[in-house]
Amino acid sequence: MDANDSVYLGVWTNWSRGRILGSTLTLSRENGNYVIALTAFFIAFVATRFWRVSCFAFHRWLLTSASAETMHRQRQIILCNSSSPESGLVFLSVLLWPWRSLGIRRLFGLSLLILFVVMCVSGFVAAGSFSSRISTDVRNEVLLRADHCGLIHEPSKEENNMFNLLFAQKISSAINYAEQCYSSNRISSMVECERFIVPKLPRATTNYNASCPFQNDICRSNSSNIILDSGYIDSREHLGLNTPNTQRFQQRQVLHCAPLKTEGYxxxxxxxxxxxxxxxxxxxxxxxxxxxxxxxxxxxxxxxxx
Structure with a gap:
């Protein structure tokens, strides 16, 4: 089965980032490309509408019934007729050059308007450039469906061969994963090693001089056994269970290992x-x-x- 078949497509909540910031939409690669293209088009459309509204506001603010100088009338005409921030920036810059002899004080209002247009163009250019980032989450996470999860029941005699084959495949897959992802010379960027939300579970303490966990002197040694303590394992951060905080849990795992005597048993x-x-x-x-x-x-x- 293809791994992509297990990925949930649609709207879901990534609870590790909260209800608001964790709202996520997962799409197939083809539909994702359509969304990116539509987003870039939408940003360009919003930029044009924003500029027209800004031109109307500036035109009404600068409107006067008194007799105005020629530069003021030219500026008003540009605000009425420029269709985009880019065209407005060009026309206002062209207007600034012939009237440069008026001095900085009289050109201050026109310079502020040009500065606003520059900020507007820069902002929407940056928004269009980063529109492709909408296709990737902060941690590039997806939600897996649980269609094929469950427990394997005790096999019958007729199912025993099939069970042994499945068990052998799982053992082989686990060995290959351990050799590729836990060896000292592994490549950390291998996609196969990103199967789990964390590379390995934490280990709080390790005691190589533990006592025997059984009675009746059944251990080979009473002081050379092992205790592995994982500390508290978080269901979301370590196991990847996407649940709200009310359903989140922590559990501690302690493994006490001791070689046993075989003589007499x-x-x-x-x-x-x-x-x-x-x-x-x-x-x-x-x-x-x-x-x-x-x-x-x-x-x-x-x-x-x-």
Whole structure:
């Protein structure tokens, strides 16, 4: 399945940025190009309308019933007839040159008008240049659909081969991901390594001299075991669950590992002409609350020597 098939297309809220700033529209690449082109056209249209409204405001503000000098009448004519900020800037600049001998004081109003036009042109040119940025989010994030999420139930005998094949594919994919993304010489910009919202989960503390987590002296060592403490893992920042703050949670993961003794806990048995070794550290139990299934071994493996 193509990865793009799992991306949600439409309007959604990126809760990591809040309800307002997180409002996001995700489109396909083709429709996104149409939106960019339409945005650039819309900015040009707004620039023209803004200029016409500004010309009308300046014309009414500078209008006078008294007899005015020629430069004032020419400026009013330009405000009435320029169709765009660019044409207005050209005509006003041309008007400024013949009347340069009047001095700075008498040309101050015209100079301020030219400065406003320059700012107007620069602002809309910058807006048009950055219109393509509308296609990328601050962190370039998308929302994934959950159409194919779920838990795999315990396979039946008929489904066991298919389950083993799926499990082998998942193991192979995990190994390839670890080799590409967690090796010391990996390339950080690889797209494949951007699968998760963070490259790796945090690890708060690591203790290599931990005690045995079991009783009855079952560990090989009582002081050389490992405790890995992740600290609090945030459902949004670390796991990428896009939920509002009321549904956000934090959970701490502590893993206590200890090699166990095997002497006195082994038992051999045959299954279909194959020899297995069962390690009996207690019963293995699974199932629902009212339907538990139990086996007499904790772990079994085929005898490699046999």
């Amino acid at each position: 082994e038992s051999d048995f045959m299954v279909s002409d194959k020899k297995f070794i069962g390690y009996d550290y207690g019963n293995k139990t699974w199932g629902s609350r009212n339907d538990f299934t139990s086996k007499r071994y904790t772990y079994q493996v085929e005898d490699a020597d046999f």
